Amino acid sequence: MKKVLAILLAGMMTASALAGCTGSDNSSSGGGQESGSGSTSKVEGGKVDESMFGDEKDISLKVWAPEKGVTLAKKQVEAFKKMYPGVSFKSIEVVAQGENDAATQIVNDPNKAADVFSFPSDQLNKLDTAKALSPVSKAFVEDVSKANAENTVKAATLKDQKTKEDTLYAYPETNDNGYYLVYDKKVVSDEQAKKLDTVLKACRDKGKEFIMDCGNGFYSCTFAFTAGAVIDGFEEDNETQKFKEFDEDAAAETLMAFAKLMKEYKGTWKSLDVAQITSGFQNGTLGAGVDGSWNSVADQDALKDNFGASKLPAITVNGEDKPLISMFGYKYIGVNAKTKFPRSAHILAYNLSSEECQLQRAEELGWGPSNLKAQESDFVKNSPVLQAIAEQSANAVAQVNIQGTFWQAMGTMGNEMLKEGWKPDDKNATKQLLNDTIKDVRDE
Amino acid sequence: MIQSYKLRRTVANILIYAILIVMCLIWISPFVYLVLHSLRADGGNVTYNHLIPREYTLDNYIALFNVKGAASINFPRWFLNTLGVAACSCVISTISQLAVAYTLSRLRFGARKKLMNVGMILGMFPGFMTMIAMYYLLDAMHLTRTLIALVICYSCGAGLGFQISKGFFDTIPRALDEAATIDGANKNQIFWKIILPMSKPIVVYTVLTTFIGPWCDFILAKIIMGDVRDNYTVAIGLQIMTTPEFMQGYFKQFLAGSVCVAVPITILFLRMQKFYVEGVTAGGVKG
Numbered sequence: 001m002k003k004v005l006a007i008l009l010a011g012m013m014t015a016s017a018l019a020g021c022t023g024s025d026n027s028s029s030g031g032g033q034e035s036g037s038g039s040t041s042k043v044e045g046g047k048v049d050e051s052m053f054g055d056e057k058d059i060s061l062k063v064w065a066p067e068k069g070v071t072l073a074k075k076q077v078e079a080f081k082k083m084y085p086g087v088s089f090k091s092i093e094v095v096a097q098g099e100n101d102a103a104t105q106i107v108n109d110p111n112k113a114a115d116v117f118s119f120p121s122d123q124l125n126k127l128d129t130a131k132a133l134s135p136v137s138k139a140f141v142e143d144v145s146k147a148n149a150e151n152t153v154k155a156a157t158l159k160d161q162k163t164k165e166d167t168l169y170a171y172p173e174t175n176d177n178g179y180y181l182v183y184d185k186k187v188v189s190d191e192q193a194k195k196l197d198t199v200l201k202a203c204r205d206k207g208k209e210f211i212m213d214c215g216n217g218f219y220s221c222t223f224a225f226t227a228g229a230v231i232d233g234f235e236e237d238n239e240t241q242k243f244k245e246f247d248e249d250a251a252a253e254t255l256m257a258f259a260k261l262m263k264e265y266k267g268t269w270k271s272l273d274v275a276q277i278t279s280g281f282q283n284g285t286l287g288a289g290v291d292g293s294w295n296s297v298a299d300q301d302a303l304k305d306n307f308g309a310s311k312l313p314a315i316t317v318n319g320e321d322k323p324l325i326s327m328f329g330y331k332y333i334g335v336n337a338k339t340k341f342p343r344s345a346h347i348l349a350y351n352l353s354s355e356e357c358q359l360q361r362a363e364e365l366g367w368g369p370s371n372l373k374a375q376e377s378d379f380v381k382n383s384p385v386l387q388a389i390a391e392q393s394a395n396a397v398a399q400v401n402i403q404g405t406f407w408q409a410m411g412t413m414g415n416e417m418l419k420e421g422w423k424p425d426d427k428n429a430t431k432q433l434l435n436d437t438i439k440d441v442r443d444e
Numbered sequence: 445m446i447q448s449y450k451l452r453r454t455v456a457n458i459l460i461y462a463i464l465i466v467m468c469l470i471w472i473s474p475f476v477y478l479v480l481h482s483l484r485a486d487g488g489n490v491t492y493n494h495l496i497p498r499e500y501t502l503d504n505y506i507a508l509f510n511v512k513g514a515a516s517i518n519f520p521r522w523f524l525n526t527l528g529v530a531a532c533s534c535v536i537s538t539i540s541q542l543a544v545a546y547t548l549s550r551l552r553f554g555a556r557k558k559l560m561n562v563g564m565i566l567g568m569f570p571g572f573m574t575m576i577a578m579y580y581l582l583d584a585m586h587l588t589r590t591l592i593a594l595v596i597c598y599s600c601g602a603g604l605g606f607q608i609s610k611g612f613f614d615t616i617p618r619a620l621d622e623a624a625t626i627d628g629a630n631k632n633q634i635f636w637k638i639i640l641p642m643s644k645p646i647v648v649y650t651v652l653t654t655f656i657g658p659w660c661d662f663i664l665a666k667i668i669m670g671d672v673r674d675n676y677t678v679a680i681g682l683q684i685m686t687t688p689e690f691m692q693g694y695f696k697q698f699l700a701g702s703v704c705v706a707v708p709i710t711i712l713f714l715r716m717q718k719f720y721v722e723g724v725t726a727g728g729v730k731g
Contacts, residue, residue, distance in 0.1 A: 064671065066689055067516050096516040097671045098689040105671060109579070112588065112670055275692075283493070298692065 043143050046354025048347055050086050052139070059344045060090040063352075064097035064105075064117035072364050073352075080351050092348070099331065106132045106336060115339040116349045119170075120177055121155055121330045122399045128158055128169060134337040135160070136168040137346040147355065148172040152330045152370040155398040170332035171353035174361070175375075176368025177329030178396060179219060179292045180388045181313055182277065182299050184208070185306040187287035195321065196313040199288050200265040208287030211280060213414075214262075214271040217407030218327055219290060220414030223258050225325035225397055226315065227251035229434060231441075233401040241403040241441050252430040257317045259417045259424035271418055278302055296385040297366060309384045311391040328396030330370060362386065368393075409440035482699035504700040516673045517694060519701055522681035525591055527708060529677065530658040532595045537602030537654035542647065545609035546635050550621060563604045572663050579667055589672045594665060598658040605653075612646040613639060644719040651716060656709060678705050 043049075053059075065073035073094045081089050095114065097105060103123035106113045107130045119127070127133045136144060145153045145168065152172035160167045183193050187206045192198040203210045213219045224230075228246035235242050262269050270276075278295055280286030281302035290312065291299060300307045312324035333353050339345040351357065358369035359377055368386045369375055380386045416422060416433055423429060446452045477495075484492065485501035508519045548560060578597060579588065587593040616639060624634050640647065662679040669675050676684075678701065684690060685698040 068689075070516075095671050096673060098684065098687050100688055108667070109583070109588075109670065112583075114671070279493075294688075295692075 043139050043350075045147075046351040046356060047083065048139075048350070050084055052343060052347060053084070053087050054343050056341050056343050057088050058090040059088065059092075059341050061092045061116060061339070061341060061345055061348060062114040063092065063094045063348070064102060064114035065094055066099050066118065067096045069118070069361070069365055070094055070096050072360060076352060076357050076360065077348075080348060083351070087344075103127050103130075103132070106130075110336055110338040113336055113338075115336050115341065115345040116333060116352065117336065118173055118331055118333055120399075121332060122402065124156060124158070124169065124332070124400050125402075127334065128161075131161070132334075132337055133169045134335040134339065134342060134346070136171060136335075137343075137350070140171075140346065140350045141168050144168065144171055144350070144353065147372060148353075148370045149175050149372060149375070149393075151175070151328075151393065151396075151398060152332075155330060155400045156332055170334040171349050172330060172370040173333045173353055173358070174331040174367045175370035175393055176293050176386070176389045177331060177399070178326055178389060178392055179274075179290050179312075180385075180392045181288060181310050182281075182291045182296070182303075183288035183308040183310075184281060184286065184303055185308045188308065190308060190310070193288070193308060193310045194313055196315045196324070197261060199313050200261060200268055203287035204265055204268040206287060208268075209270050209280060209285055210265070210268050210287060211270050211272050211274070211277050211289035211291075213273055213290070214418045215411045215415045216273070217410035217414075219274075221397075221406070221410040222312070222324055222326045223255055223414060223417070224410060224434065224437065225327070226258075226322055227254035227434070229438060230325070230397055231402065231406070234403070239403070240443070241406060243438060243442075248431055248434075249427075251434060252427050254315070254317050254322065255417065255430050255434060256424050256427065257315055259422060259430070261315070262418050263422075263424050271414070293368065293385065293389050300385070307384070309388040311388050311395065323395045325395050325397060326392060327399050328393050329399035331367070403441065403443070405443050406441050409437050412440070413437040478699055478702055482696065482703045484696060484699075504696040505704070508697045508700045508704070517681070517685060517690065517697075518674070519678075519681060519697070519704075521674065522676045522678050523704065525675060526659060526677040526679075529591050529594045529598070530655050530708075533598035533602075533658045534651060534655040536595070536599035537657075538647070538650045540599070540603045541605050541650055541654065542609055542640070542643075543635070544603040545606040545613055546639060548606060549610045549613035550618075550634075550639075551631070563606065567604050575664055575667055578664075582668065588668055589670055589675060591675055593668050594658065594677070597664055597668075598661070599654075602654060609643075609646050609650060612643055616642055648716040648719045652713065655712060659705075659709065 063073060063077060077092045077094055081092065097114065097117070099118055099120055102117050102119040103126045106117065106127065110132055124133075149172070152175050153168065156170045156172065157166050157168050159165070181193060181199070183199065187208050188199055188202045192202045200210055214223075228244075228251045230244045230246070232242045232244045234240060274289070274291050274295060277286060277289040277291045278298040280289065281299060296309070312326055314321040314323050316322075333349045335342070335345045335349050353371075355369075355371045355373045358367075358371045358374045359379065361367040362369050362374060362377075362383075363379055366383075366385065368389045369377075369380060374380060375390060380390070413433060417424075446455065480497055481492070482504055483500045483502065484497035485499035485503065486497065511518045511520060548556060582588045582593045582597075587596070620638055620642075621634050624638050629637065660679060661677070662683065665677045666680050666683070669677075669680060673681075673684075682698055682701050682705070685694040685701065
């Protein structure tokens with residue numbers, strides 16, 4: 001009798017556990033898709049039909065935005081509420097949460113985290129592995145894909161773990177998370193800023209420095225990418241970094257050209273942290289630098305009218321100009337898979353990623369939009385920083401699907417090339433260095 | 445070899461002092477740097493080309509305590525949060541820790557030895573191992589993201605730290621207890637009226653350690669507080685000031701904040717210091 005009871009109880013427990021699983025699964029992934037079947041028309045420019053909210057009532061949502069963006073996000077949320085007078089919102093709360101920490105916080109406790117949140121592209125994998133993201137609602141996929149720059153959409157399109165279909169996992173928010181050339185117009189002319197050797201020469205002639213951080217993989221991967229050793233997601237095992245095929249001789253020559261410049265302009269080319277760039281401009285010791293888009297306001301303040309910005313300068317290899325290829329990230333708006341109001345959360349995320357909202361962010365926060373129409377707007381066209389960033393994004397590798405081993409290995413390569421005693425003319429040593437670096441990245 | 449004893453002593457002293465001075469400089473330089481740069485007026489926020497600042501100001505401290513609008517960097521609030529949590533945990537922990545120590549030192553009961561061993565073994569587990577479990581338990585009680593949760597976590601296990609106080613109580617002669625019992629005191633009265641007044645050094649020690657623990661704790665507070673910045677403690681607050689998002693604007697304030705953190709501990713220590721000397725038990729029993 002006791003045994004029977006035990007078996008019954010155990011059976012009940014497993015049944016309830018399983019029921020719990022399927023139950024939560026339905027509410028998380030199904031919600032978004034249902035809203036697709038509700039209505040097929042009237043999905044454009046961030047607005048949808050009120051019927052798409054379905055039967056969701058007393059909607060309460062939490063939105064995460066970085067400190068700087070909270071005020072604007074609050075305004076945008078209020079506008080969103082006014083857009084749908086027939087829908088009953090209980091509250092939409094905007095809470096400050098740094099983007100650099102967003103994925104960690106979501107994964108830690110998805111139930112207490114935000115329903116709609118902003119995050120940088122390099123966290124996409126982490127969020128995907130933890131199944132923390134609810135994919136973009138089917139009703140919005142077409143409009144989102146059409147409205148935003150192709151690279152941003154492509155980078156957020158991953159294979160669904162179950163169905164193996166290409167799925168868009170987040171709404172593009174910006175197309176600006178990269179670095180570009182900042183220069184003091186008194187030192188470097190706009191014409192000189194087009195090529196790396198002329199930039200360095202101009203700096204040296206005026207006794208100023210040039211900063212590019214060669215020991216930080218985020219910046220020094222530019223050398224490998226420009227040489228042709230470009231990363232291309234993961235191998236079949238979903239772990240090992242894949243590289244596109246490239247010509248080893250040509251790659252070595254490009255790297256040698258970089259090393260030659262480093263040697264020739266020793267003392268001018270400083271490998272320092274980007275934080276030194278703003279203070280370098282303030283102190284007047286710096287002519288130009290490769291700086292991140294997030295520092296552009298500080299750099300502009302330091303240089304005022306002499307602020308110059310352009311895409312990264314080209315390098316001359318065997319008489320041929322090669323554009324520098326950099327690492328480039330995007331920011332996305334994601335929807336928490338555990339949200340209690342999936343329909344509303346997706347509609348809000350869709351709205352926050354619309355042309356209007358992106359343009360407001362460009363104007364108030366200086367964030368480069370991913371929306372194609374917003375990119376064409378007068379404001380973005382007239383901003384030298386946003387223009388430089390947009391141009392560089394055309395020559396860039398997306399910061400997604402990157403293995404943790406990548407950064408250190410690329411940083412080491414940059415440091416090796418910069419080291420005293422490195423021979424820029426030694427082709428075999430350069431080839432060896434590149435191969436070693438790739439091996440380190442692939443952890444072989 | 446040097447023949448003169450005096451000379452030998454002088455040389456040895458010089459050597460010893462030189463070594464001590466070097467060690468002292470290494471040890472104290474971060475504190476000096478912290479204080480000097482928290483008063484720095486010139487230069488950018490993070491980067492500065494001189495080791496010793498050239499211009500000084502109190503602006504960093506004023507800015508730290510002058511919170512603008514709804515900014516999520518709210519140091520005064522974090523400071524009060526931490527002070528409240530640390531004070532509550534300190535009172536609860538001190539009483540429970542001393543009571544446990546007194547019980548295990550004076551009373552004899554069946555599982556005494558076993559309980560002491562269990563306490564010893566539990567104390568050997570690193571605290572952060574149980575933090576995830578603690579988080580989910582608190583979540584079940586709807587207490588995550590609150591300051592009460594911190595007080596509960598910091599003070600509930602405090603009794604396990606009884607060893608040192610028990611060792612101290614063991615040195616107080618039992619004759620005192622017996623004398624008090626003859627006079628009609630019960631165990632509770634003995635604890636409060638006889639033992640505690642004679643154990644001031646250990647009380648002070650317990651108060652200090654149980655205050656500093658919550659005051660400086662980072663990991664647990666970080667896990668529990670999540671995105672509720674209003675409930676942050678100084679430790680997590682100072683940490684988010686050094687994240688890339690705030691680093692550029694708040695670095696000097698971070699330095700100022702780090703100096704301010706030392707203030708309550710210093711005051712507490714100075715107030716309590718004299719009891720270290722006063723609480724001498726010798727001579728409690730005559731004849």
